[in-house]
Structures are given as C-alpha cells and as structure tokens.
Amino acid sequence: MLDALTERLSGTFRRLGSSGRIGEKELDEALREVRIALLEADVNFKVVRDFIGRVRERALGQEVLSSITPGQQVIGIVxxxxxxxLGKEHAPLERxxxxxxxIMVVGSKGSGKTTLAGRLALKFKxxxxxxxxxSTxxxxxxxxxxxxxxxxxxDVPAYVEEKEAPAAEVAKRALAHATKINANAIIVDTVGAVMLDDELADALA
Structure with missing residues (x-):
C-alpha cells in the first residue's frame, strides 16, 4: 500500500517539479491526483478532504503560482x-x-494487511x-x-481455523486460545473490506 502511494505521489511530484508555470487549473489537477492516491491508500476521506484543502489554501495564499519555481514550492507545501x-513526533503503539x-488490522483488499500483521507481531515479540x-x-x-x-x-503462534465461520466467532475463540497460551498481544488479520466489521470489533472489545 505504501509503495503504491509513494509511486503515485512521486509521479505527480515529477510532473509538478518540471512545470515552469502553474495556474489554478494545473494545481487542481495535481491535487486531484494526490487526492486519488490517498483515497486508494485507504486514507479516510475526511482526512483527505482536509489535507487537500489546506494544501490548496496555502499554495494560493502564498502566491506560489506566480513564483519562479511554482512546482517545487507546491511539492514543498504538500x-x-x-x-x-502525520505528526512530527514518533508515537508508540498504545498498550x-x-x-x-x-489490534485488528483492517483495510481494502490487497493493501498489505497480512504483511503488516506479521510485522506488528515481530515488533511485539x-x-x-x-x-x-x-486469521479471520x-x-x-x-x-x-x-x-x-x-x-x-x-516464530510466533498463530490461531487459524480451517472451517469457515463468522469472523466474530473466530475472534472469540482466538481470545480464549490466547488466554490458554498466555499471549498478551493479539493481532487479528481481517478480510479485505472498506467498512469496519462492527460485530468483529465488538468481539475484540
């Protein structure tokens, strides 16, 4: 997911950086690409809307478009x-x-949830x-x-059920198994979806 976002933004930045002149139309087209890249990376649409609004307001307010290097300055603002x-300070995971x-790892299909779950498990270990x-x-x-x-x-344990069952039920049994083996950090890999499974979230609460 992050690799795809980086690649998409890099392409937009390259085009912006090579632009000798940028008008509001070109700025809006570039910000549209940034918006799409963020949404495809599963960033909340309200966060994206606020982000794009702040970039556009700052670019127009600082008269960037009429400067000698507008593309580079817009990249700097982004x-x-x-x-x-994202925050300037490192924020540790809450325990x-x-x-x-x-921890329930959620996101759209193909966004790298399983890989992230493994990395989180290794970090905790x-x-x-x-x-x-x-696995649910x-x-x-x-x-x-x-x-x-x-x-x-x-070298960490995994709770995997071979027979398909509702995710919330699997999570409840996984919690019982975690207690049995004395696990104190549970990372749940979920099915690819845009919307959060409230029933699964309640089971883990």
Whole structure:
C-alpha cells in the first residue's frame, strides 16, 4: 500500500517539479491526483478532504503560482502538510493496561494487511511481548495459510481455523486460545473490506 502511494505521489511530484508555470487549473489537477492516491491508500476521506484543502489554501495564499519555481514550492507545501497531518513526533503503539493488547488490522483488499500483521507481531515479540496472530479471512484464497507461514517464519503462534465461520466467532475463540497460551498481544488479520466489521470489533472489545 505504501509503495503504491509513494509511486503515485512521486509521479505527480515529477510532473509538478518540471512545470515552469502553474495556474489554478494545473494545481487542481495535481491535487486531484494526490487526492486519488490517498483515497486508494485507504486514507479516510475526511482526512483527505482536509489535507487537500489546506494544501490548496496555502499554495494560493502564498502566491506560489506566480513564483519562479511554482512546482517545487507546491511539492514543498504538500510535504509540509503531510508531516503536519502525520505528526512530527514518533508515537508508540498504545498498550492495554488490563488484559492483552488487541489490534485488528483492517483495510481494502490487497493493501498489505497480512504483511503488516506479521510485522506488528515481530515488533511485539522483539519488545518482550508474547504475540498471537489470528486469521479471520476466509474469502481470500490461502489467506490463513499465508498467515501461518508468516507466523512460523518469525516464530510466533498463530490461531487459524480451517472451517469457515463468522469472523466474530473466530475472534472469540482466538481470545480464549490466547488466554490458554498466555499471549498478551493479539493481532487479528481481517478480510479485505472498506467498512469496519462492527460485530468483529465488538468481539475484540
């Protein structure tokens, strides 16, 4: 997901940087590409709308378009607003104060959820936690097998059910299994979807 976003933004920035002159039309076209790239990367549409609005307002307010290097200055503004949006300081993952830390990895299909789940499990393991990877994806072919292979490669346990069942029920059984093996960090890999599964979220609450 991040690789695709980087590639898309890099292409837009290259075109902007090579532009000798930029009008409002060209600015809006470039920002449209940035907006599409962010939405395709599963960024919340309200965050995207606010981000694009801030970049456009700043570019017009600073009279960037009439400067000698408008493309480079717009790129600088986009980068500045990205940093402001993401935050300048490193923010560690919050840990549960009572009971195991539970993380549900969600996002659209093909966005790299399973890989991220594995990286989170490894991060927790390296920090002294006892992570458990859980698969609730029965739609993607071999999704559970991929998670199991990933878990084996980093030497952490995985909870995988062969028979298809509602994700919320799988999550409840996974929590019971986590208690049994004394896991204190549970990372749940979910089916690719745009909307959050409220029932699954409630099961993990």
């Amino acid at each position: 980068q500045d607003v990205l940093v402001e949006t 549960a104060k009572g009971g195991p830390t539970k 390296n920090e002294g936690f006892r992570p458990l990877l859980v 994806d029965f739609e993607r072919v071999a999704a559970s097998e991929q998670l199991q292979v990933l878990a084996d490669s980093i």
